[in-house]
Amino acid sequence: MNIRYLFLILTVLLLLAIGLIYLIWPPVLWSLVFLGPLMLLGLSDILQRKHAIKRNFPVIGNLRYALEMIRPEIMQYFVETDTQGRPINRLQRSLVYQRAKREIDTAPFGTQMDVYDEGYEWMDHSIYAKSVDEFGESPRVRIGGSDCQQPYQASILNISAMSFGSLSQNAVKAMNKGAGLGGFAQNTGEGGISPYHKAFGGDLIWQIGTGYFGCRAADGTFSAEKFRENAAAACVRMIEIKLSQGAKPGHGGILPAKKNTPEIAEIRGVQAYTAVHSPPGHSAFDSPDGLMRFVQHLRELCGGKPVGFKLCIGKKEEFLEICRAMLRTGIRPDFITIDGGEGGTGAAPLEFSNSMGMPMLDGLAFAHDALVGFNLKEEVRLIASGKIISGFHMVRAIALGADLCNSARAMMMAAGCIQALQCNTNRCPVGVATQDPGLMRGLVVEDKAERVANYHRATVKSFAEMVAAAGLDSPDQLTRGHIHRRIDENRVMTYAEIYPEPLPGSLLVG
Ligand SMILES: Cc1cc2nc3c(=O)[nH]c(=O)nc-3n(C[C@H](O)[C@H](O)[C@H](O)COP(=O)(O)O)c2cc1C
Structure with missing residues (x-):
């Protein structure tokens, strides 16, 4: 009871x-x-x-x-750990909570990290720092190449894919309302577009996974008619084909039987209370050229909205082959989302979460350089996702080559997640990742929507302030040379040295 x-x-x-x-x-x-x-x-x-x-x-x-009120003292005795016994990063979690609740957005006493530790990273500032007003606190990025008829002016930070099913209806609504309030987009995740995604008019990125939920024929394959119908909704601003996800690349999705309620089953077109496994691969295409033709097909079916795909980099050669397919077919995606192997999920086998897929920074640098090497970057926007929580995480990703960022778990925390690590059991105590109506009631949509919007606003503002402090006029002036990483006690390298950039078009030669 x-x-x-x-x-x-x-x-x-x-x-x-x-x-x-x-x-x-x-x-x-x-x-x-x-x-x-x-x-x-x-x-x-x-x-x-x-x-x-x-x-x-x-x-x-x-x-x-x-306990939270006396946290600093209590924390000396209790260190919360994740499933592998690693301490949970309390500093970043409290950053999200403070921003979401509009509590004080400053930290006392100074730097809380050991700046001589291997891996410590920082950004160059300038004596000639700019005022943040010079380029606005909320920069936007145009997504849509030459074949796109309805380009989208995206916020520089958006909500990463999370399905209704892995999230509760109240969490989906809170994020949708938050996105509407803050002028950013919510990615539906592969579970299809639920009524809750449309409840408050927030912009949507509709994700199409291997299960084709929302555009699924009776035999589980892609249905062009259903896709056309759903993609026509005005709130659907972009389409994302999911190739893989960092937390479980090559595995497909799992919706545990307990969370597959009759309502979710209806939205997805499957049987209720059975575990739903999305297949690991797509049936709509089986080659890089086929993927490009599918991009073009979707673009035509949805009336020219931006169409892209999401993946965690695995075999590098496969990504290079996709670039060659862009050249061969003349079809370019409007965006590519690079997810890191460190990414989150509602449910995945531990080995896949921990030990498969390229980490975000490496995958992002590689994808960016491949596109530059094939002279394809001009038209294709890169979106980065993987533990993007703070303004510095955004700066770092954009310096490496991303045009914009997505965040999943920080948005969950803003919506009330306390990292109880119960997403896969349907027992999430705060009603974020559960289908139990009793637990879901705890999450009050209006309150958490404000928090999601607050977190977004404060983080983008902090990002913009960092760019201004570097003396830059806009985020696209960030380069790899701006970010430094301590390699060991006595050596520091910039991202430009760690990830040397190729010359544009250099992969076209020979
Ligand atoms: C509860 C949950 C559900 C997710 N569902 C999806 C999904 O349906 N499709 C997808 O591509 N990624 C999914 N993801 C992955 C996120 O979109 C994101 O790529 C990943 O978590 C990295 O971002 P983060 O570090 O900000 O969480 C999910 C993540 C979480 C935490």
Whole structure:
């Protein structure tokens, strides 16, 4: 039974019991001195709308917030760890929470990292720093090559693919409303477009995975008619073909049976309460040229909206072959999303999450350089995703060659995720990654939508301030030379040295 109803029932039973005992033993009324405040606290927990844990776990949930208040002291004794025993990065998590809640956006006492540690990274600033007003706090990027008839002016930071199914309907709604408030886009994930993605008019990037959910024929293959129908919605601004995802490249998607409710099954066109595995590969094409023709086919079917694809880099040669296919067919995607092997997921085998797929920075540099080498970069925008949480993470990705960034888990945290690591069990205590209506109720859409928009606004602002502090007029002036990495105690290299750029067109020769 849902703990909230349990609390209410217990409260009523306790009051009845006290009433009955009072008839034979009046001093029992004194117990209300202790129980009364607890009951009132529980009721106010259930009714308040800010804290999902208190809404879902009245009275007992307050312990979490009490511990949070004394966090600095408590943290000396408790270090939260993830499933592999590594400490969870509390600094970055609290950065998201502070920004989402519009709490103070500064840190006390100075640098909190060991700047002589191997791997420490920093950015060059300039004596001739600019004012952020000179290029605006929220830069936008035009996506759409020469074959695109409806280019999209994207925010420089958007919500990465997460399906309704892995996320609750309230989480999807909160993100959609947040995207609408902040003027950025929400990627639907491969689970198709649900009514919740359309609830508040936020811009959508419709992702098409190997299961073709939302454009699926009865035999599980791609249906052009269904695609045309759904892609016509005005809120669908771009189409993304999912080739692979960093957390489980080559594995396809898994929707656990418990989370496959009748509603989700209906949206996806599958049987309810069965585990849904999207196949590892696409049936609509089986070669790089075929992929390009599919891009063109989708572009025609959707009336010329930008069409691109997402992948985590695996075999380099396969990506180079895709570039050659662009040259052979004359078809270019409008964007390519590069996901890092460090990416997130609702459910995946541990070995795939930990040990497959190229990390984002390496994959991004490689994809960028391949496109430059084949003289293809001009028309194709690159989107980076993989642990992008702070303004510096954005700076770093854009310096390497990305045009814009996506974020999944930071947006989840802004929507209330506390990293309970229960996404694959349907027991997410804050209602973000569950289909349990009792737990989902804890997530109040209006409150969390504001937080998603707040987090986005503050992070993009911090990114813009860093670009201005480097003396640049716009983000596209960021180069690999701006970012430094400590290689060991005595050596530092810039990204330009670590990832040397090829000359434009150099891969066309020979
Ligand atoms: C709950 C969850 C569900 C996801 N679902 C999808 C999906 O349907 N399609 C996809 O391409 N990526 C999916 N991803 C991966 C993210 O879109 C993103 O590429 C990855 O998590 C890296 O970004 P991050 O480090 O900001 O989380 C999912 C991630 C999470 C956490």
